[in-house]
Amino acid sequence: MSKEAVKWAMDDAPMPRTEKGKPDTTGRHVLQVLAEHAQSDGSNSHPSVLRIQYRTGYDRTTVQRAERRLEKAGLIKQDGTVDGRKRWQLAMYLVRPKTDWTDLEREENEFRAAAAERKRRSRSKGVTGAESVTVTDSKGVTVTDAESVTGDVTDFAPSRHALNAQPSRTQRRPNHQQPSVNQLHKDSSSPAAQEDASDPAPATKTASKPAAANPATDHHLEAFGAFWLTYPKKKAREEAKKAWIAAIDRGAKPQHIVTAAQGYAKERAGEDPKYTKYPATWLNKGCYDDEPDPAGHPHLRAVGDYQPWTNPEDHSGYFEGL
Structure with missing residues:
Protein backbone atom coordinates (compact mmCIF):
# COMPACT_ATOMS: atom_id res chain seq x y z
CA MET A 1 0.00 0.00 0.00
CA SER A 2 1.26 3.45 -0.91
CA LYS A 3 0.41 6.36 1.38
CA GLU A 4 1.00 8.83 -1.43
CA ALA A 5 -1.45 7.08 -3.76
CA VAL A 6 -4.08 6.70 -1.04
CA LYS A 7 -3.81 10.39 -0.04
CA TRP A 8 -4.13 11.40 -3.67
CA ALA A 9 -7.25 9.25 -4.17
CA MET A 10 -8.90 10.52 -0.99
CA ASP A 11 -8.03 14.24 -1.02
CA ASP A 12 -6.21 15.46 -4.13
CA ALA A 13 -7.79 13.54 -7.01
CA PRO A 14 -10.52 15.39 -8.95
CA MET A 15 -14.04 14.33 -8.05
CA PRO A 16 -15.44 12.10 -10.80
CA ARG A 17 -18.85 13.07 -12.08
CA THR A 18 -21.82 11.06 -13.31
CA GLU A 19 -23.56 11.70 -16.60
CA LYS A 20 -25.94 14.04 -14.77
CA GLY A 21 -23.06 16.05 -13.31
CA LYS A 22 -23.42 14.81 -9.75
CA PRO A 23 -20.43 13.56 -7.69
CA ASP A 24 -19.64 9.95 -8.55
CA THR A 25 -19.18 8.59 -5.03
CA THR A 26 -19.15 4.99 -6.26
CA GLY A 27 -16.31 5.69 -8.70
CA ARG A 28 -14.33 7.54 -6.04
CA HIS A 29 -14.66 4.59 -3.67
CA VAL A 30 -13.35 2.22 -6.34
CA LEU A 31 -10.49 4.66 -7.06
CA GLN A 32 -9.46 4.53 -3.39
CA VAL A 33 -9.29 0.72 -3.52
CA LEU A 34 -7.10 0.90 -6.64
CA ALA A 35 -4.84 3.39 -4.84
CA GLU A 36 -4.44 1.01 -1.91
CA HIS A 37 -2.90 -1.58 -4.31
CA ALA A 38 -0.74 0.89 -6.29
CA GLN A 39 2.90 1.91 -5.97
CA SER A 40 3.95 5.33 -4.69
CA ASP A 41 3.84 6.70 -8.24
CA GLY A 42 0.39 5.22 -8.89
CA SER A 43 1.58 2.33 -11.07
CA ASN A 44 1.12 -1.44 -10.92
CA SER A 45 -2.39 -1.47 -9.39
CA HIS A 46 -4.04 -4.76 -10.32
CA PRO A 47 -6.60 -5.88 -7.68
CA SER A 48 -9.16 -8.31 -8.98
CA VAL A 49 -12.80 -7.36 -9.42
CA LEU A 50 -13.60 -9.85 -6.68
CA ARG A 51 -11.20 -8.06 -4.30
CA ILE A 52 -12.83 -4.70 -5.10
CA GLN A 53 -16.26 -6.24 -4.50
CA TYR A 54 -15.09 -7.54 -1.12
CA ARG A 55 -13.61 -4.14 -0.22
CA THR A 56 -16.56 -1.95 -1.33
CA GLY A 57 -19.60 -4.21 -1.12
CA TYR A 58 -20.62 -3.42 -4.71
CA ASP A 59 -21.67 -6.10 -7.16
CA ARG A 60 -19.52 -7.08 -10.15
CA THR A 61 -21.39 -4.95 -12.69
CA THR A 62 -21.20 -1.84 -10.48
CA VAL A 63 -17.41 -2.23 -10.08
CA GLN A 64 -16.84 -2.67 -13.81
CA ARG A 65 -18.98 0.35 -14.68
CA ALA A 66 -17.11 2.47 -12.13
CA GLU A 67 -13.76 1.45 -13.65
CA ARG A 68 -15.00 2.49 -17.10
CA ARG A 69 -16.15 5.89 -15.80
CA LEU A 70 -12.81 6.47 -14.05
CA GLU A 71 -10.94 5.55 -17.23
CA LYS A 72 -13.15 7.86 -19.28
CA ALA A 73 -12.47 10.71 -16.84
CA GLY A 74 -8.71 10.14 -17.23
CA LEU A 75 -8.10 9.28 -13.59
CA ILE A 76 -6.85 5.73 -14.39
CA LYS A 77 -5.35 4.10 -17.48
CA GLN A 78 -4.92 0.40 -18.26
CA ASP A 79 -1.30 -0.50 -19.12
CA GLY A 80 -1.48 -4.29 -19.21
CA THR A 81 -2.64 -7.36 -17.32
CA VAL A 82 -1.33 -9.46 -14.45
CA ASP A 83 -2.59 -13.06 -14.18
CA GLY A 84 -5.69 -12.16 -16.16
CA ARG A 85 -6.38 -9.04 -14.07
CA LYS A 86 -6.26 -5.53 -15.47
CA ARG A 87 -3.30 -3.45 -14.39
CA TRP A 88 -3.99 0.25 -13.86
CA GLN A 89 -1.87 3.38 -13.81
CA LEU A 90 -3.27 6.18 -11.62
CA ALA A 91 -3.05 9.74 -12.99
CA MET A 92 -1.59 11.23 -9.84
CA TYR A 93 -0.54 14.37 -11.68
CA LEU A 94 -4.19 15.46 -11.82
CA VAL A 95 -5.06 17.67 -8.84
CA ARG A 96 -8.43 18.73 -7.56
CA PRO A 97 -9.14 22.45 -8.02
CA LYS A 98 -9.13 24.60 -4.89
CA THR A 99 -12.52 26.02 -5.81
CA ASP A 100 -14.11 22.73 -4.73
CA TRP A 101 -13.33 23.57 -1.09
CA THR A 102 -14.35 27.22 -1.35
CA ASP A 103 -17.61 26.23 -3.02
CA LEU A 104 -18.38 23.83 -0.20
CA GLU A 105 -17.66 26.52 2.39
CA ARG A 106 -19.92 28.98 0.54
CA GLU A 107 -22.75 26.43 0.38
CA GLU A 108 -22.35 25.66 4.08
CA ASN A 109 -22.52 29.36 5.00
CA GLU A 110 -25.60 29.85 2.82
CA PHE A 111 -27.26 26.86 4.44
CA ARG A 112 -26.60 28.18 7.96
CA ALA A 113 -27.83 31.64 7.05
CA ALA A 114 -31.04 30.22 5.57
CA ALA A 115 -31.59 28.07 8.67
CA ALA A 116 -31.12 31.09 10.96
CA GLU A 117 -33.58 33.10 8.86
CA ARG A 118 -36.18 30.34 9.04
CA LYS A 119 -35.75 30.17 12.81
CA ARG A 120 -36.13 33.94 13.13
CA ARG A 121 -39.32 33.94 11.05
CA SER A 122 -40.73 31.07 13.06
CA ARG A 123 -40.14 32.95 16.32
CA SER A 124 -41.64 36.16 14.94
CA LYS A 125 -44.80 34.29 13.91
CA GLY A 126 -45.10 32.71 17.36
CA VAL A 127 -45.13 36.12 19.12
CA THR A 128 -48.35 38.01 18.35
CA GLY A 129 -49.04 41.43 19.78
CA ALA A 130 -52.46 41.37 21.49
CA GLU A 131 -54.31 44.64 21.01
CA SER A 132 -57.04 43.86 23.57
CA VAL A 133 -57.02 42.23 27.00
CA THR A 134 -60.14 40.77 28.62
CA VAL A 135 -60.24 39.84 32.29
CA THR A 136 -62.77 37.04 32.77
CA ASP A 137 -63.07 37.55 36.54
CA SER A 138 -66.36 39.15 37.54
CA LYS A 139 -64.47 41.68 39.70
CA GLY A 140 -61.79 42.39 37.11
CA VAL A 141 -61.44 45.20 34.61
CA THR A 142 -62.07 44.82 30.86
CA VAL A 143 -59.85 46.86 28.55
CA THR A 144 -60.94 47.03 24.91
CA ASP A 145 -57.77 48.61 23.56
CA ALA A 146 -54.46 48.63 25.41
CA GLU A 147 -53.21 51.70 23.49
CA SER A 148 -56.31 53.81 24.09
CA VAL A 149 -56.25 53.86 27.91
CA THR A 150 -55.55 57.43 29.02
CA GLY A 151 -57.53 57.81 32.26
CA ASP A 152 -57.61 56.08 35.61
CA VAL A 153 -59.05 52.60 35.88
CA THR A 154 -61.23 51.84 38.92
CA ASP A 155 -61.45 48.26 40.14
CA PHE A 156 -63.87 46.81 42.70
CA ALA A 157 -61.19 44.52 44.16
CA PRO A 158 -57.38 44.48 44.43
CA SER A 159 -55.82 44.33 40.98
CA ARG A 160 -54.89 40.87 39.77
CA HIS A 161 -53.12 39.70 36.68
CA ALA A 162 -55.37 38.34 33.93
CA LEU A 163 -53.54 35.01 33.97
CA ASN A 164 -54.27 34.59 37.71
CA ALA A 165 -58.00 35.31 37.38
CA GLN A 166 -60.22 32.48 38.61
CA PRO A 167 -62.90 31.05 36.28
CA SER A 168 -66.28 32.74 36.39
CA ARG A 169 -69.14 31.32 38.43
CA THR A 170 -71.06 30.08 35.38
CA GLN A 171 -68.12 28.21 33.90
CA ARG A 172 -67.74 24.50 34.64
CA ASP A 290 -80.42 13.13 60.27
CA GLU A 291 -78.68 13.07 63.62
CA PRO A 292 -75.35 11.20 63.41
CA ASP A 293 -75.37 7.71 64.89
CA PRO A 294 -73.68 7.54 68.33
CA ALA A 295 -70.42 5.68 68.50
CA GLY A 296 -71.42 2.05 68.91
CA HIS A 297 -69.81 -0.51 71.16
CA PRO A 298 -68.75 -3.95 69.99
CA HIS A 299 -71.51 -6.50 70.53
CA LEU A 300 -70.74 -9.84 72.10
CA ARG A 301 -71.66 -12.59 69.77
CA ALA A 302 -71.69 -16.35 70.33
CA VAL A 303 -68.95 -18.23 68.57
CA GLY A 304 -69.93 -21.62 67.17
CA ASP A 305 -73.08 -23.59 68.09
CA TYR A 306 -74.73 -22.50 71.32
CA GLN A 307 -75.08 -25.27 73.95
CA PRO A 308 -77.05 -24.77 77.21
CA TRP A 309 -75.24 -25.10 80.51
CA THR A 310 -75.27 -28.57 82.00
CA ASN A 311 -74.36 -29.86 85.41
CA PRO A 312 -70.80 -31.20 85.26
CA GLU A 313 -71.75 -33.85 87.86
CA ASP A 314 -74.33 -35.37 85.52
CA HIS A 315 -72.50 -37.31 82.81
CA SER A 316 -75.53 -38.97 81.28
CA GLY A 317 -75.64 -36.80 78.17
CA TYR A 318 -71.98 -35.94 77.94
CA PHE A 319 -71.21 -38.07 74.93
CA GLU A 320 -74.41 -37.35 73.04
CA GLY A 321 -73.91 -35.81 69.67
CA LEU A 322 -70.24 -36.76 69.41
Missing part, protein backbone atom coordinates in the same frame (compact mmCIF):
# COMPACT_ATOMS: atom_id res chain seq x y z
CA ARG A 173 -64.57 23.40 36.38
CA PRO A 174 -62.57 20.72 34.56
CA ASN A 175 -63.06 17.17 35.86
CA HIS A 176 -65.55 18.43 38.52
CA GLN A 177 -62.80 19.50 40.91
CA GLN A 178 -63.83 20.15 44.50
CA PRO A 179 -64.53 23.88 45.06
CA SER A 180 -63.13 25.86 47.94
CA VAL A 181 -64.98 26.52 51.21
CA ASN A 182 -65.56 30.14 50.18
CA GLN A 183 -67.19 28.98 46.98
CA LEU A 184 -69.49 26.64 48.95
CA HIS A 185 -70.62 29.56 51.11
CA LYS A 186 -71.23 31.63 48.00
CA ASP A 187 -73.36 28.86 46.48
CA SER A 188 -75.65 28.88 49.54
CA SER A 189 -76.99 32.30 48.54
CA SER A 190 -79.52 32.85 45.79
CA PRO A 191 -78.36 33.06 42.16
CA ALA A 192 -79.91 36.51 41.70
CA ALA A 193 -78.04 37.98 44.68
CA GLN A 194 -74.72 36.60 43.45
CA GLU A 195 -75.38 37.90 39.96
CA ASP A 196 -76.01 41.41 41.28
CA ALA A 197 -72.91 41.33 43.54
CA SER A 198 -70.55 40.07 40.84
CA ASP A 199 -71.84 42.22 38.00
CA PRO A 200 -69.54 45.21 37.31
CA ALA A 201 -70.82 48.75 36.92
CA PRO A 202 -72.55 49.48 33.57
CA ALA A 203 -69.98 52.18 32.77
CA THR A 204 -67.04 49.75 32.85
CA LYS A 205 -68.76 46.64 31.49
CA THR A 206 -67.80 46.26 27.82
CA ALA A 207 -67.86 42.48 27.35
CA SER A 208 -70.74 40.17 28.29
CA LYS A 209 -70.31 36.76 29.87
CA PRO A 210 -71.14 33.65 27.86
CA ALA A 211 -74.82 32.86 28.30
CA ALA A 212 -75.61 29.61 30.10
CA ALA A 213 -78.39 27.32 29.02
CA ASN A 214 -79.84 27.14 32.58
CA PRO A 215 -78.11 29.46 35.10
CA ALA A 216 -80.06 28.06 38.07
CA THR A 217 -79.02 24.49 37.30
CA ASP A 218 -75.37 25.47 36.78
CA HIS A 219 -75.48 27.36 40.08
CA HIS A 220 -76.70 24.30 41.98
CA LEU A 221 -74.14 22.01 40.35
CA GLU A 222 -71.17 24.21 41.33
CA ALA A 223 -70.66 22.30 44.60
CA PHE A 224 -71.97 18.92 43.41
CA GLY A 225 -68.40 17.80 42.64
CA ALA A 226 -67.45 18.16 46.31
CA PHE A 227 -70.45 16.05 47.34
CA TRP A 228 -69.72 13.36 44.76
CA LEU A 229 -66.08 13.06 45.84
CA THR A 230 -67.13 12.80 49.50
CA TYR A 231 -70.09 10.40 49.29
CA PRO A 232 -69.06 6.77 50.02
CA LYS A 233 -71.10 5.16 47.21
CA LYS A 234 -70.76 6.52 43.67
CA LYS A 235 -73.74 5.10 41.78
CA ALA A 236 -76.33 6.68 39.42
CA ARG A 237 -74.58 10.02 39.00
CA GLU A 238 -77.30 11.62 36.86
CA GLU A 239 -80.02 10.68 39.34
CA ALA A 240 -77.83 12.09 42.11
CA LYS A 241 -77.55 15.39 40.22
CA LYS A 242 -81.32 15.68 39.98
CA ALA A 243 -81.70 14.87 43.67
CA TRP A 244 -78.98 17.43 44.52
CA ILE A 245 -80.82 20.20 42.65
CA ALA A 246 -84.09 19.26 44.27
CA ALA A 247 -82.51 19.29 47.75
CA ILE A 248 -81.08 22.78 47.26
CA ASP A 249 -84.41 23.99 45.85
CA ARG A 250 -86.01 22.78 49.10
CA GLY A 251 -83.65 25.09 51.01
CA ALA A 252 -80.73 22.84 51.89
CA LYS A 253 -77.29 24.45 52.02
CA PRO A 254 -74.52 22.90 49.86
CA GLN A 255 -72.01 23.18 52.72
CA HIS A 256 -74.41 21.40 55.09
CA ILE A 257 -74.99 18.56 52.59
CA VAL A 258 -71.28 18.06 51.99
CA THR A 259 -70.55 18.02 55.72
CA ALA A 260 -73.33 15.50 56.32
CA ALA A 261 -72.00 13.33 53.47
CA GLN A 262 -68.58 13.34 55.11
CA GLY A 263 -70.12 12.16 58.38
CA TYR A 264 -72.09 9.44 56.58
CA ALA A 265 -68.90 8.27 54.85
CA LYS A 266 -67.23 7.89 58.26
CA GLU A 267 -70.20 5.91 59.57
CA ARG A 268 -70.10 3.51 56.61
CA ALA A 269 -66.33 3.02 56.74
CA GLY A 270 -65.61 -0.69 57.14
CA GLU A 271 -69.29 -1.66 56.77
CA ASP A 272 -70.87 -3.79 54.05
CA PRO A 273 -71.22 -1.44 51.02
CA LYS A 274 -74.43 -3.10 49.84
CA TYR A 275 -76.27 -1.50 52.76
CA THR A 276 -75.00 1.99 51.89
CA LYS A 277 -77.75 4.17 50.43
CA TYR A 278 -77.53 5.36 46.85
CA PRO A 279 -76.65 9.06 46.59
CA ALA A 280 -80.04 9.95 45.06
CA THR A 281 -81.91 8.02 47.76
CA TRP A 282 -79.86 9.67 50.51
CA LEU A 283 -80.60 13.13 49.09
CA ASN A 284 -84.30 12.56 48.30
CA LYS A 285 -84.99 11.28 51.81
CA GLY A 286 -83.24 14.28 53.38
CA CYS A 287 -80.73 12.11 55.24
CA TYR A 288 -78.38 15.07 55.44
CA ASP A 289 -80.59 16.39 58.28
Whole structure:
Protein backbone atom coordinates (compact mmCIF):
# COMPACT_ATOMS: atom_id res chain seq x y z
CA MET A 1 0.00 0.00 0.00
CA SER A 2 1.26 3.45 -0.91
CA LYS A 3 0.41 6.36 1.38
CA GLU A 4 1.00 8.83 -1.43
CA ALA A 5 -1.45 7.08 -3.76
CA VAL A 6 -4.08 6.70 -1.04
CA LYS A 7 -3.81 10.39 -0.04
CA TRP A 8 -4.13 11.40 -3.67
CA ALA A 9 -7.25 9.25 -4.17
CA MET A 10 -8.90 10.52 -0.99
CA ASP A 11 -8.03 14.24 -1.02
CA ASP A 12 -6.21 15.46 -4.13
CA ALA A 13 -7.79 13.54 -7.01
CA PRO A 14 -10.52 15.39 -8.95
CA MET A 15 -14.04 14.33 -8.05
CA PRO A 16 -15.44 12.10 -10.80
CA ARG A 17 -18.85 13.07 -12.08
CA THR A 18 -21.82 11.06 -13.31
CA GLU A 19 -23.56 11.70 -16.60
CA LYS A 20 -25.94 14.04 -14.77
CA GLY A 21 -23.06 16.05 -13.31
CA LYS A 22 -23.42 14.81 -9.75
CA PRO A 23 -20.43 13.56 -7.69
CA ASP A 24 -19.64 9.95 -8.55
CA THR A 25 -19.18 8.59 -5.03
CA THR A 26 -19.15 4.99 -6.26
CA GLY A 27 -16.31 5.69 -8.70
CA ARG A 28 -14.33 7.54 -6.04
CA HIS A 29 -14.66 4.59 -3.67
CA VAL A 30 -13.35 2.22 -6.34
CA LEU A 31 -10.49 4.66 -7.06
CA GLN A 32 -9.46 4.53 -3.39
CA VAL A 33 -9.29 0.72 -3.52
CA LEU A 34 -7.10 0.90 -6.64
CA ALA A 35 -4.84 3.39 -4.84
CA GLU A 36 -4.44 1.01 -1.91
CA HIS A 37 -2.90 -1.58 -4.31
CA ALA A 38 -0.74 0.89 -6.29
CA GLN A 39 2.90 1.91 -5.97
CA SER A 40 3.95 5.33 -4.69
CA ASP A 41 3.84 6.70 -8.24
CA GLY A 42 0.39 5.22 -8.89
CA SER A 43 1.58 2.33 -11.07
CA ASN A 44 1.12 -1.44 -10.92
CA SER A 45 -2.39 -1.47 -9.39
CA HIS A 46 -4.04 -4.76 -10.32
CA PRO A 47 -6.60 -5.88 -7.68
CA SER A 48 -9.16 -8.31 -8.98
CA VAL A 49 -12.80 -7.36 -9.42
CA LEU A 50 -13.60 -9.85 -6.68
CA ARG A 51 -11.20 -8.06 -4.30
CA ILE A 52 -12.83 -4.70 -5.10
CA GLN A 53 -16.26 -6.24 -4.50
CA TYR A 54 -15.09 -7.54 -1.12
CA ARG A 55 -13.61 -4.14 -0.22
CA THR A 56 -16.56 -1.95 -1.33
CA GLY A 57 -19.60 -4.21 -1.12
CA TYR A 58 -20.62 -3.42 -4.71
CA ASP A 59 -21.67 -6.10 -7.16
CA ARG A 60 -19.52 -7.08 -10.15
CA THR A 61 -21.39 -4.95 -12.69
CA THR A 62 -21.20 -1.84 -10.48
CA VAL A 63 -17.41 -2.23 -10.08
CA GLN A 64 -16.84 -2.67 -13.81
CA ARG A 65 -18.98 0.35 -14.68
CA ALA A 66 -17.11 2.47 -12.13
CA GLU A 67 -13.76 1.45 -13.65
CA ARG A 68 -15.00 2.49 -17.10
CA ARG A 69 -16.15 5.89 -15.80
CA LEU A 70 -12.81 6.47 -14.05
CA GLU A 71 -10.94 5.55 -17.23
CA LYS A 72 -13.15 7.86 -19.28
CA ALA A 73 -12.47 10.71 -16.84
CA GLY A 74 -8.71 10.14 -17.23
CA LEU A 75 -8.10 9.28 -13.59
CA ILE A 76 -6.85 5.73 -14.39
CA LYS A 77 -5.35 4.10 -17.48
CA GLN A 78 -4.92 0.40 -18.26
CA ASP A 79 -1.30 -0.50 -19.12
CA GLY A 80 -1.48 -4.29 -19.21
CA THR A 81 -2.64 -7.36 -17.32
CA VAL A 82 -1.33 -9.46 -14.45
CA ASP A 83 -2.59 -13.06 -14.18
CA GLY A 84 -5.69 -12.16 -16.16
CA ARG A 85 -6.38 -9.04 -14.07
CA LYS A 86 -6.26 -5.53 -15.47
CA ARG A 87 -3.30 -3.45 -14.39
CA TRP A 88 -3.99 0.25 -13.86
CA GLN A 89 -1.87 3.38 -13.81
CA LEU A 90 -3.27 6.18 -11.62
CA ALA A 91 -3.05 9.74 -12.99
CA MET A 92 -1.59 11.23 -9.84
CA TYR A 93 -0.54 14.37 -11.68
CA LEU A 94 -4.19 15.46 -11.82
CA VAL A 95 -5.06 17.67 -8.84
CA ARG A 96 -8.43 18.73 -7.56
CA PRO A 97 -9.14 22.45 -8.02
CA LYS A 98 -9.13 24.60 -4.89
CA THR A 99 -12.52 26.02 -5.81
CA ASP A 100 -14.11 22.73 -4.73
CA TRP A 101 -13.33 23.57 -1.09
CA THR A 102 -14.35 27.22 -1.35
CA ASP A 103 -17.61 26.23 -3.02
CA LEU A 104 -18.38 23.83 -0.20
CA GLU A 105 -17.66 26.52 2.39
CA ARG A 106 -19.92 28.98 0.54
CA GLU A 107 -22.75 26.43 0.38
CA GLU A 108 -22.35 25.66 4.08
CA ASN A 109 -22.52 29.36 5.00
CA GLU A 110 -25.60 29.85 2.82
CA PHE A 111 -27.26 26.86 4.44
CA ARG A 112 -26.60 28.18 7.96
CA ALA A 113 -27.83 31.64 7.05
CA ALA A 114 -31.04 30.22 5.57
CA ALA A 115 -31.59 28.07 8.67
CA ALA A 116 -31.12 31.09 10.96
CA GLU A 117 -33.58 33.10 8.86
CA ARG A 118 -36.18 30.34 9.04
CA LYS A 119 -35.75 30.17 12.81
CA ARG A 120 -36.13 33.94 13.13
CA ARG A 121 -39.32 33.94 11.05
CA SER A 122 -40.73 31.07 13.06
CA ARG A 123 -40.14 32.95 16.32
CA SER A 124 -41.64 36.16 14.94
CA LYS A 125 -44.80 34.29 13.91
CA GLY A 126 -45.10 32.71 17.36
CA VAL A 127 -45.13 36.12 19.12
CA THR A 128 -48.35 38.01 18.35
CA GLY A 129 -49.04 41.43 19.78
CA ALA A 130 -52.46 41.37 21.49
CA GLU A 131 -54.31 44.64 21.01
CA SER A 132 -57.04 43.86 23.57
CA VAL A 133 -57.02 42.23 27.00
CA THR A 134 -60.14 40.77 28.62
CA VAL A 135 -60.24 39.84 32.29
CA THR A 136 -62.77 37.04 32.77
CA ASP A 137 -63.07 37.55 36.54
CA SER A 138 -66.36 39.15 37.54
CA LYS A 139 -64.47 41.68 39.70
CA GLY A 140 -61.79 42.39 37.11
CA VAL A 141 -61.44 45.20 34.61
CA THR A 142 -62.07 44.82 30.86
CA VAL A 143 -59.85 46.86 28.55
CA THR A 144 -60.94 47.03 24.91
CA ASP A 145 -57.77 48.61 23.56
CA ALA A 146 -54.46 48.63 25.41
CA GLU A 147 -53.21 51.70 23.49
CA SER A 148 -56.31 53.81 24.09
CA VAL A 149 -56.25 53.86 27.91
CA THR A 150 -55.55 57.43 29.02
CA GLY A 151 -57.53 57.81 32.26
CA ASP A 152 -57.61 56.08 35.61
CA VAL A 153 -59.05 52.60 35.88
CA THR A 154 -61.23 51.84 38.92
CA ASP A 155 -61.45 48.26 40.14
CA PHE A 156 -63.87 46.81 42.70
CA ALA A 157 -61.19 44.52 44.16
CA PRO A 158 -57.38 44.48 44.43
CA SER A 159 -55.82 44.33 40.98
CA ARG A 160 -54.89 40.87 39.77
CA HIS A 161 -53.12 39.70 36.68
CA ALA A 162 -55.37 38.34 33.93
CA LEU A 163 -53.54 35.01 33.97
CA ASN A 164 -54.27 34.59 37.71
CA ALA A 165 -58.00 35.31 37.38
CA GLN A 166 -60.22 32.48 38.61
CA PRO A 167 -62.90 31.05 36.28
CA SER A 168 -66.28 32.74 36.39
CA ARG A 169 -69.14 31.32 38.43
CA THR A 170 -71.06 30.08 35.38
CA GLN A 171 -68.12 28.21 33.90
CA ARG A 172 -67.74 24.50 34.64
CA ARG A 173 -64.57 23.40 36.38
CA PRO A 174 -62.57 20.72 34.56
CA ASN A 175 -63.06 17.17 35.86
CA HIS A 176 -65.55 18.43 38.52
CA GLN A 177 -62.80 19.50 40.91
CA GLN A 178 -63.83 20.15 44.50
CA PRO A 179 -64.53 23.88 45.06
CA SER A 180 -63.13 25.86 47.94
CA VAL A 181 -64.98 26.52 51.21
CA ASN A 182 -65.56 30.14 50.18
CA GLN A 183 -67.19 28.98 46.98
CA LEU A 184 -69.49 26.64 48.95
CA HIS A 185 -70.62 29.56 51.11
CA LYS A 186 -71.23 31.63 48.00
CA ASP A 187 -73.36 28.86 46.48
CA SER A 188 -75.65 28.88 49.54
CA SER A 189 -76.99 32.30 48.54
CA SER A 190 -79.52 32.85 45.79
CA PRO A 191 -78.36 33.06 42.16
CA ALA A 192 -79.91 36.51 41.70
CA ALA A 193 -78.04 37.98 44.68
CA GLN A 194 -74.72 36.60 43.45
CA GLU A 195 -75.38 37.90 39.96
CA ASP A 196 -76.01 41.41 41.28
CA ALA A 197 -72.91 41.33 43.54
CA SER A 198 -70.55 40.07 40.84
CA ASP A 199 -71.84 42.22 38.00
CA PRO A 200 -69.54 45.21 37.31
CA ALA A 201 -70.82 48.75 36.92
CA PRO A 202 -72.55 49.48 33.57
CA ALA A 203 -69.98 52.18 32.77
CA THR A 204 -67.04 49.75 32.85
CA LYS A 205 -68.76 46.64 31.49
CA THR A 206 -67.80 46.26 27.82
CA ALA A 207 -67.86 42.48 27.35
CA SER A 208 -70.74 40.17 28.29
CA LYS A 209 -70.31 36.76 29.87
CA PRO A 210 -71.14 33.65 27.86
CA ALA A 211 -74.82 32.86 28.30
CA ALA A 212 -75.61 29.61 30.10
CA ALA A 213 -78.39 27.32 29.02
CA ASN A 214 -79.84 27.14 32.58
CA PRO A 215 -78.11 29.46 35.10
CA ALA A 216 -80.06 28.06 38.07
CA THR A 217 -79.02 24.49 37.30
CA ASP A 218 -75.37 25.47 36.78
CA HIS A 219 -75.48 27.36 40.08
CA HIS A 220 -76.70 24.30 41.98
CA LEU A 221 -74.14 22.01 40.35
CA GLU A 222 -71.17 24.21 41.33
CA ALA A 223 -70.66 22.30 44.60
CA PHE A 224 -71.97 18.92 43.41
CA GLY A 225 -68.40 17.80 42.64
CA ALA A 226 -67.45 18.16 46.31
CA PHE A 227 -70.45 16.05 47.34
CA TRP A 228 -69.72 13.36 44.76
CA LEU A 229 -66.08 13.06 45.84
CA THR A 230 -67.13 12.80 49.50
CA TYR A 231 -70.09 10.40 49.29
CA PRO A 232 -69.06 6.77 50.02
CA LYS A 233 -71.10 5.16 47.21
CA LYS A 234 -70.76 6.52 43.67
CA LYS A 235 -73.74 5.10 41.78
CA ALA A 236 -76.33 6.68 39.42
CA ARG A 237 -74.58 10.02 39.00
CA GLU A 238 -77.30 11.62 36.86
CA GLU A 239 -80.02 10.68 39.34
CA ALA A 240 -77.83 12.09 42.11
CA LYS A 241 -77.55 15.39 40.22
CA LYS A 242 -81.32 15.68 39.98
CA ALA A 243 -81.70 14.87 43.67
CA TRP A 244 -78.98 17.43 44.52
CA ILE A 245 -80.82 20.20 42.65
CA ALA A 246 -84.09 19.26 44.27
CA ALA A 247 -82.51 19.29 47.75
CA ILE A 248 -81.08 22.78 47.26
CA ASP A 249 -84.41 23.99 45.85
CA ARG A 250 -86.01 22.78 49.10
CA GLY A 251 -83.65 25.09 51.01
CA ALA A 252 -80.73 22.84 51.89
CA LYS A 253 -77.29 24.45 52.02
CA PRO A 254 -74.52 22.90 49.86
CA GLN A 255 -72.01 23.18 52.72
CA HIS A 256 -74.41 21.40 55.09
CA ILE A 257 -74.99 18.56 52.59
CA VAL A 258 -71.28 18.06 51.99
CA THR A 259 -70.55 18.02 55.72
CA ALA A 260 -73.33 15.50 56.32
CA ALA A 261 -72.00 13.33 53.47
CA GLN A 262 -68.58 13.34 55.11
CA GLY A 263 -70.12 12.16 58.38
CA TYR A 264 -72.09 9.44 56.58
CA ALA A 265 -68.90 8.27 54.85
CA LYS A 266 -67.23 7.89 58.26
CA GLU A 267 -70.20 5.91 59.57
CA ARG A 268 -70.10 3.51 56.61
CA ALA A 269 -66.33 3.02 56.74
CA GLY A 270 -65.61 -0.69 57.14
CA GLU A 271 -69.29 -1.66 56.77
CA ASP A 272 -70.87 -3.79 54.05
CA PRO A 273 -71.22 -1.44 51.02
CA LYS A 274 -74.43 -3.10 49.84
CA TYR A 275 -76.27 -1.50 52.76
CA THR A 276 -75.00 1.99 51.89
CA LYS A 277 -77.75 4.17 50.43
CA TYR A 278 -77.53 5.36 46.85
CA PRO A 279 -76.65 9.06 46.59
CA ALA A 280 -80.04 9.95 45.06
CA THR A 281 -81.91 8.02 47.76
CA TRP A 282 -79.86 9.67 50.51
CA LEU A 283 -80.60 13.13 49.09
CA ASN A 284 -84.30 12.56 48.30
CA LYS A 285 -84.99 11.28 51.81
CA GLY A 286 -83.24 14.28 53.38
CA CYS A 287 -80.73 12.11 55.24
CA TYR A 288 -78.38 15.07 55.44
CA ASP A 289 -80.59 16.39 58.28
CA ASP A 290 -80.42 13.13 60.27
CA GLU A 291 -78.68 13.07 63.62
CA PRO A 292 -75.35 11.20 63.41
CA ASP A 293 -75.37 7.71 64.89
CA PRO A 294 -73.68 7.54 68.33
CA ALA A 295 -70.42 5.68 68.50
CA GLY A 296 -71.42 2.05 68.91
CA HIS A 297 -69.81 -0.51 71.16
CA PRO A 298 -68.75 -3.95 69.99
CA HIS A 299 -71.51 -6.50 70.53
CA LEU A 300 -70.74 -9.84 72.10
CA ARG A 301 -71.66 -12.59 69.77
CA ALA A 302 -71.69 -16.35 70.33
CA VAL A 303 -68.95 -18.23 68.57
CA GLY A 304 -69.93 -21.62 67.17
CA ASP A 305 -73.08 -23.59 68.09
CA TYR A 306 -74.73 -22.50 71.32
CA GLN A 307 -75.08 -25.27 73.95
CA PRO A 308 -77.05 -24.77 77.21
CA TRP A 309 -75.24 -25.10 80.51
CA THR A 310 -75.27 -28.57 82.00
CA ASN A 311 -74.36 -29.86 85.41
CA PRO A 312 -70.80 -31.20 85.26
CA GLU A 313 -71.75 -33.85 87.86
CA ASP A 314 -74.33 -35.37 85.52
CA HIS A 315 -72.50 -37.31 82.81
CA SER A 316 -75.53 -38.97 81.28
CA GLY A 317 -75.64 -36.80 78.17
CA TYR A 318 -71.98 -35.94 77.94
CA PHE A 319 -71.21 -38.07 74.93
CA GLU A 320 -74.41 -37.35 73.04
CA GLY A 321 -73.91 -35.81 69.67
CA LEU A 322 -70.24 -36.76 69.41
